[in-house]
Amino acid sequence: MADEKASPSPSVRFADDGDPPKSQEPETFPETKDDAENNDKVEEQDEDEGATAEVDLVQPKKRKPRKRRPKSKRGKNKPTGFEKYYVDAPVTPEEYEEEQALYDVSRPILHRLEDAILRFQKKRRIESDRAAVFMKYLSYGGVDVSQKSFAGLDAREMQEMDNEQILIARGQTSISQDRSDLDIDFDAVVRGYLTSFFPYHFNPDTEEMINLATVTIRNFLSYILHHDVCPEYKENIDEARKSCDIVTKELWKNQQFTANGPGNFNMASSMLFGGYFYETYFDTDTWKNQKDDDDDQVKMTNDIARKVVKFALAGAGSKEQATRFRDLANQNALTATHIEDIDGFEITAILPPDEGTKQFYHIHAPDLQPVGKVIANAYRDPGKPPIDLTPEEKSEWENGKVVAPSKFEFFVEESLIQHCYPGMKVITSVWELNCGMHYFDEVMTAYCSIYTVLANDLMLGWKKPRSLVCGEEDNEDGNGNKDIEKMAQDAAEKALRDAGLSGQDKEE
Secondary structure (H helix, E strand, C coil): CCCCCCCCCCCCCCCCCCCCCCCCCCCCCCCCHHHHHHHHHHHHHHHCCCCCCCCCCCCCCCCCCCCCCCHHHCCCCCCCCCCCCCCCCCCCHHHHHHHHHHCCCCCCHHHHHHHHHHHHHHHCCCCHHHHHHHHHHHHHCCCECCCCCCCCCCHHHHHCCCHHHHHHHHCCCECCHHHHHCCCCHHHHHHHHHHHHHHHHHCCCCHHHHHHHHHHHHHHHHHHHHCCCCHHHHHHHHHHHHHHHHHHHHHHHHHHHHHHCCCHHHHHHHHHHCCCCCCCCCCCCCCCCCCCCCCCCCCCCHHHHHHHHHHHHHHHCCHHHHHHHHHHHHCCCCCEEECCCCCEEEEEEEECCCHHHHHHHHHHCCCCCCEEEEEEEEECCCCCCCCCCCHHHHHHHHHCCCCCCCEEEEEEEHHHHCCCCCCCEEEEEEEEECCCCEEEEEEEEEECCCCCCCCHHHHCCCCCCCCCCCCCCCCECCCCCECHHHHHHHHHHHHHHHCCCCHHHHHC
């Protein structure tokens, strides 16, 4: 309708002073080269109104789902508590008061050790390889590490328990009260486990495996000292820690000596005069051992063996040994005798090759290794049964009528002598030449200087036998074990009654 006033457009704004609105012109900027090109493209698109253009739709990239690491690899790089410079965090006053009550000397030491083992396992992240070594060490020391039957926990039961109850329920170690009458010796258990049981049971072939065992046990002993679990055995625990340090240095040398022994000189003597390598023949022209790591490895032949023995006597032997060896060799009268009733030798001194010997080999035999000397005594392995002697032989040994060689001097190559140390015990066969020279045969094993044999490994997995007597009912004591003496007495009285005799009749 004409009379109606047109409503102002929403886009029109009035000034505050009532003046008519001014047209708002956009600001203009100087045209750039890119703007000119864009304007030309727009004009071309306006001309082609009916034309259609293909547009590629770019879809957003999908985020790849993050792969979760398997449980076996989670926390691989987290600290375990067995690092070289790791130390336990300082305890709070509340923890100190709790430990003072927990490790009070008035409590039995078996209970204190049980609590210390549980808390040590809680404070450390013990992986599978380390756990196998540590659990076997505890078992070797008399701790029960078998799984507990019907000891599982669910979430509902754990909610009703405090931290102490959960720790005890989850623990897999315990010490039976039957062990309370046994002697406690931390050092003896460490020496027996690391020097006799661990090398045989685990057969460590790397230095890392040896360090894993020694560091784990030493860390546990340090934990006991740090928390003052057994103050009455502090000196004994310190000695056990020193034993761990000794085994760390010596056990890897033993493994290397066993793998690389007996050396070129002793192998050559065994090939020529008698022993494990006697009359060994290598035909290097027609057959090749594919297992050899070094393709250029030279096989020991009889000619090479003679050269090795002659240069060892000329370079490191005494004049009397060389002269007597030459005379007997010219007469074809060299013989070797196996020394009986010994298991090997124990090294007492090491004489590496001097500069004169090295210069002699460098000039006359550059293809051979210089040899040094190893002084040793005869050794009997305490882990083996005693010598089986007749009464006459035993009497001769006791009266000193039988004099066996007790001191030896061996020639050993420089590469092998670096693995030797005083106190090292080598289990092997020892031979003596009639010229006064000794050599040893294939190396069976080598033991540390603190080699200790205990009967603990014989008790691994042992269970107390049950008394099975016909016609008698089970009569168990408070600990669940049968009273064998009472059962035997009851059986004897029953046998007397069956025979028509009473106890008084038997006494009469």
